[in-house]
Amino acid sequence: MRLISCYIDGFGKLNNMEVQFEDGINTFVQDNGWGKSTLAAFIRVMLYGFDGETKRNDIENERKRYRPWSGAAYGGDLVFESRGRNYRVQRTFGAKKSDDKCVIYDEATHAVTGMFTDKLGEELFHVDSASFVRSMYIGQDDCRTWATDGISAKLGNIADSTDDISNYENARQILKNVINRQSPTKRTGELYRRKYELDGMREQVRELDGIDRSINELNKNIREIEMQNQNRMGRQRDSKYIMTGFCALIAALLFLGMWKFMLGIEEPDDMAMIIFVVCAGMFCVLGIYYIIRGINEKIWHRKNKVEEPGDAADDTRSDGSDDIYTADDESDMDEEMSVYMAENMRLGEYARELAEFKLRRQEIAAVKASLADKKKALEDDLHRYELNVKAYELLGEARDTFAVGHSVPVMEAFDRYYECVTGEHAGNVQAAPDMTIRYREQGMYRDSQTLSSGLADILGVCVRVAIVDSMYQDEKPMLIMDDPFVNLDDRNMAGAKKFVEKISEKYQILYFTCSQNRVL
Incomplete structure (x- = not known):
């Protein structure tokens, strides 16, 4: 599965914007405030809909948070390819979920398709929104992961x-x-x-x-x-x-x-x-x-x-x-x-x-x-x-x-990715049954949250991609990386570039950053 293009009528500060996507690495280098995280959120919402619908806070309630600033129509469309065919999902959002409209077309026939419904993300990736955010969607300062219900089911081939x-x-x-x-x-x-x-x-x-x-x-x-x-x-x-x-x-x-x-x-x-x-x-x-x-x-x-x-x-x-x-x-x-x-x-x-x-x-x-x-x-x-x-x-x-049964292939992939980034063997790293990572330092295994932000981010990104490897053996999904390497030092940043180049051979990657120093 890969993304082809998207058009945004209105979503947060973005409006009347069209974006084309290529295979491999798609790098978006823009200043702070341009709307990089908003564009990443738009793609996720087009696939899964809004999170936090019941929240009263305007930040936690995404429907309120991403209401168009310009007053434009709320929504847009996303063109994607799955199993060799191209589809277009078109969504318009109202004040509440019952006011939303979702239509999916077959791009070859321009007819409404019955292959997918408004639960598009679950039908494409076989995981819910929470699992998508803990695997294929890697946000800034949010690299830590764990096995959700959907991730566990997908890892266990159930x-x-x-x-x-x-x-x-x-x-x-x-x-x-x-x-x-x-x-x-x-x-x-x-x-x-x-x-x-x-x-x-x-x-x-x-x-x-x-x-x-x-x-x-x-x-x-x-x-x-x-x-x-x-x-x-x-x-x-x-x-x-x-x-x-x-x-x-x-x-x-x-x-x-x-x-x-x-x-x-x-x-x-x-x-x-x-x-x-x-x-x-x-x-x-x-x-x-x-x-x-x-x-x-x-x-x-x-x-x-x-x-x-x-x-x-x-x-x-x-x-x-x-x-x-x-x-x-x-x-x-x-x-x-x-x-x-x-x-x-x-x-x-x-x-x-x-x-x-x-x-x-x-x-x-x-x-x-x-x-x-x-x-x-x-x-x-x-x-x-x-x-x-x-x-x-x-x-x-x-x-x-x-969980032990499917953690072995995940850790094997993790070892390769961790060594690619750091140049070191991952012998000091251990995965818990829920796929949370612990790091051995000074004779004790410690939760990744107790480590430096840079090391914790490296562990989180590597284990996420390793999990996605095990979840999708056939058709690979795209990966969205919203500036996940912001805390890395120069040495590890060089390793991260090699890591992303390596995984781009099998994944379409949307990479967002605000710094030329982190351009891949």
């Missing part, structure tokens, strides 16, 4: 099974996304979050013992206060009984005094005498009854008081207090009432704390009930995670095994 390779990559990417999303070791991982959640639940469950101790302690305090209040109220009631008894006796004496007073004034009738005698007797009986009951209650409370450490001293104080209380009833009753109110406030506080602890215990009990199920679910998901990791690793090993 171009018709590119979908299988793509499905493999999709499956591996899906597994990778699942592994990253579920990771038990990364803070953003779902399993890590669930493990952290279970740890928190276990911490809550461990609170149960402490909560139970607090509940028991509060219940004990509440019982003690209630018992003290009962004793306190009993003492008040005992004293009231005694006071009532004394009052009744005093009332009886008053009645007797009144009766005696009345006897001195006049002779009472029988009925009045009976009433006075009965009332005085009743008050005497009540007074004696309440005094005896109050004394008995005091004796009973003292006998039934709960013995605790320090109670002996408390009993002494209590006994003394009781004696004083009975001697000064009103003062002691006020004091007992103040203590009673304070104890009731403390009792209310204990009750509030007890309710809070019981509520917290219910919550933790619910957590404990769900802990076992969540632990089992986490263990199952961790097992599935390990299976996903194993599947991901096995897919990678299968891919590497597949």
